Amino acid sequence: MRFAQTTTFLLAFAAGAHAKISADALVASINNITQLSAQTNDIATNIRFTNAFRLGSQVLNNFRKIVQIVKDDIAAVSGSDSSASEARPEFLNVTNVQECTSGIQKMNKTSAQVNGVEKRQAVPPYTETNQQLICDALATFVQVHIALLSTVIGKSGLLSYTPLTAPIGAVLRTLEGVVDTLAFAIIALIPFCADDTQQRIDSLDQKFQEAKAAYNPFD
Numbered sequence: 001m002r003f004a005q006t007t008t009f010l011l012a013f014a015a016g017a018h019a020k021i022s023a024d025a026l027v028a029s030i031n032n033i034t035q036l037s038a039q040t041n042d043i044a045t046n047i048r049f050t051n052a053f054r055l056g057s058q059v060l061n062n063f064r065k066i067v068q069i070v071k072d073d074i075a076a077v078s079g080s081d082s083s084a085s086e087a088r089p090e091f092l093n094v095t096n097v098q099e100c101t102s103g104i105q106k107m108n109k110t111s112a113q114v115n116g117v118e119k120r121q122a123v124p125p126y127t128e129t130n131q132q133l134i135c136d137a138l139a140t141f142v143q144v145h146i147a148l149l150s151t152v153i154g155k156s157g158l159l160s161y162t163p164l165t166a167p168i169g170a171v172l173r174t175l176e177g178v179v180d181t182l183a184f185a186i187i188a189l190i191p192f193c194a195d196d197t198q199q200r201i202d203s204l205d206q207k208f209q210e211a212k213a214a215y216n217p218f219d
Contacts, residue, residue, distance in 0.1 A: 020079035023130035026186070029073050030137040034144050036066055041148040047155045056164040059152065063171040070178040077185055128192045135193035138186065142200040145179075149207045156214040169215030176208045 021029075040062040047055045124131065152168070159165055183201045187194045 021073075021076040023126045023134060026073070026077070027133050027137045029069070029076070030134070030141050033066055033069050033073075034137070034141040036062060036069070037141070037144045037148045040066070041144070041151050044148065044151040044155055047158055049158055049161070052155075052158045053162045053164065056155075056159045056162055056168070060164055060168055060171060063168070063175055067171065067175050067178055070175070070182050074178065074182050074185065077182070077189075124191055125189055131190040131192040134186065134190050135197050138183065138197055139200055142204045146204055146207045149211045153211050153214045165215055169212065172208065172211050172215060176205075176212070179204070179208075 040059055043055055043062070044059050047059075126134065156165070159168065180201075183197075183204075187197055187201070190197065
């Protein structure tokens with residue numbers, strides 16, 4: 001995973017997580033990504049030797065669209081522009097995002113002493129019902145995206161006969177980074193079902209590693 005991007009974004013929540021987007025809007029946007037991922041999987045499934053370049057190009061373009069949608073979601077959640085997903089050099093050595101996320105959640109859940117004055121405990125920005133809706137949307141996204149990555153991995157041999165291998169490898173790295181950033185930022189906002197969501201994100205991470213290995217064998 002691209003730990004720097006995730007950590008950079010999560011530190012913005014260290015003083016207290018505050019959603020900048022409604023639960024309904026966030027669920028709708030996650031579902032939009034899921035739908036585009038499913039459409040991309042349908043395209044990738046139909047890749048053959050005779051159409052590898054044409055359909056592979058469509059897959060590449062759709063991946064780029066997904067990247068942009070995820071960046072827009074990051075901006076919506078954080079209340080900043082999409083450049084917030086860029087990594088900062090001082091966080092490049094972070095090696096355990098889950099531990100970082102857990103620490104930030106603890107900071108949000110527990111009260112702290114500042115200049116001798118006790119701060120009030122942070123309240124999750126969404127109701128438990130809405131948190132579950134967000135988690136369900138993320139669960140479906142992970143399931144569909146794992147299927148997409150599996151299909152793309154299976155088509156790596158055919159696509160190796162085209163000039164698309166390197167561009168697809170590059171967009172997979174970018175996609176992993178922005179998905180990490182968005183997913184872990186959302187996890188900081190949904191403590192009610194964060195553990196299950198974390199496990200699903202871990203599964204997606206494993207599939208990203210396999211996909212990157214298929215398209216970036218020398219990384």
